[in-house]
Amino acid sequence: MSTLAKSGILSLEPIYSYIGRYRFALLLSLFFGVLIYSLGHGAVTISAVEIFAIIAQSLGFDLGLEYPPQYEVILYSIRFPRILLAVLVGASLSVAGASLQALFRNPLADPGLIGVSSGAAVAAAATIVLGNLLFGGLPTEVRPFLLPLSAFAGGLITSLIIYRIGCINGKTYVATMLLAGIAINAITSAMIGLLLFLSNDQQLRDITFWMMGSLSRNTLSGVLPTLPFFLVPLIALPTLAKQLNIMALGEATAGNLGLNTEAVKLSVILFSSLAVGASVALTGIIAFVGLVVPHLTRFIMGPDNRSLLPSSMIIGATLLLIADALARTLVTPAELPIGIITSCIGGPFFLWLLVKKRDLMVQS
């Protein structure tokens, strides 16, 4: 095969894209498998058939299958909002991470590491503690949007700062970018400390639990208003895939190829801040998803953003569903914050990545 490829008679590309499609289908079926499993498992186990029957029932089809009536309540008011959120947050953090990595031209650009998540978290914590003070005059219909909006603004501001500091003349200074991320994380944790100092007991509990990252305590009516904040970047970022591929050549060459690099940069920063902001507003900081998932996906699908970005979403959603299932079941009847699980997996993964990179550098 390789000799044929070398002679130019047989290009490997069609085979790759065939395998690529096949892999994508595999990823999708894995996702749906985990989805059904997550819907069915928890304090009460509901079988896949019963889930199917309940959904069919509510769509108006009676399949004649028996199930306890409280299952419907469990499914719709407890499991469903939580799983919807896990899928949205997993997909959003992953696609934001993959896009930021393409923009910064570096695989270490993770929304958590470079401070975008904590920027969003400060703004959200400020809204929790000082919301009544600052926005007390606003009508109640607007209030569900305040948290995601302020988290988005916080994420956007930190992204712009990081980009300003880490990139000069289209060249990313990785060490500078990561150190700036450390500085921003330090500043934000001081600000969050200050906010904790100002908050009352209930707010203190709220913020602490939320900072560790949690999918619980969200109802469908809490999630639905934030849906556009998730859907806009989930749809918009993959449309930038081709442009992000060309950014891999460097900003100068991308510009010489007719790409409007400024517009691409601005859109990616805007949409990824939106994705991270919405996630942080609802679930707190879930670390390492934006780093681990794009890496894993690049390993399976290759570097082409046209397949990388959608596949990252699927893998991110699947992994977060698994992490959530672990969070719910490891210490039943209590529940672990999901951020602890992702950090437990992501931290070692990050170390492994650093060692691998170091070895590569030593070799060359």
Added chain:
Amino acid sequence: MIKAEKLSFNLGCKKLVDQVDLEIRPGELLAVVGPNGAGKSSLLKVLTGEHEHQQGTISINNKNMRHYKRDELARTRSVVNQHTEVSFPFSLRNIIAMGRHPHRSNQDVDNQVIDEAMRMAEVREFTDRIFNTLSGGEQQRGQMARAIAQILPIGSDSKRYILLDEPISNMDLSHQHGTLNYLKKLTEQQVGVLIVIHDLNLASLYADRIAVMHKAKLKLVGTPSEIITTELLENVFRLKADISVHPKYECPMISPIIH
């Protein structure tokens, strides 16, 4: 023709390009030479629009460069920069295919053009390899294949140009000549080629005209035999040398004298 008039570019208060008038004519190979820091790369970056010039005008095919749409400009001229690092493990074929970005042509045309560019740049034997694992010279040849794919196919509608910043610096001797040879072949198809190059003997062999940059100014432009003189070598390059004539092509050849 790419025509620059009274072109100036400063970075802060430092003049990097100072009042340069230069033409890149279709069908010619123009070599830009000069000592380190003379402003060769800056001139190239101003000519491609990567650096915004403060004074003067650039027109391409009689139309002001500022009035071009991005895609239109990218189809008219392609650029090979000095540094060609690629992030993420894209294969060389992926990179060459990116050269088709400004065209929106169909897949068949693209594949045909990519094959042609790979053949010309002699990169076929490693197109399936990851770009970052290629040697410096192979990367340069790969980037050139990408730049050629960007301006092909050469139609009769308008003239095309390719601008290269030290494209052969990491190549072995045979690929240096191979590369200059096919750039020369491109000029036969009425492509205008500007190449920033250090080796004056190579410039003398292959260039139709040579432009000498010195201290941000364009010092001289002319045919190799007009330009390459002992005075120029001494005044601009601080080099003592004898100049002989190539036995076959009758262009000047430099033999440096060690002092």
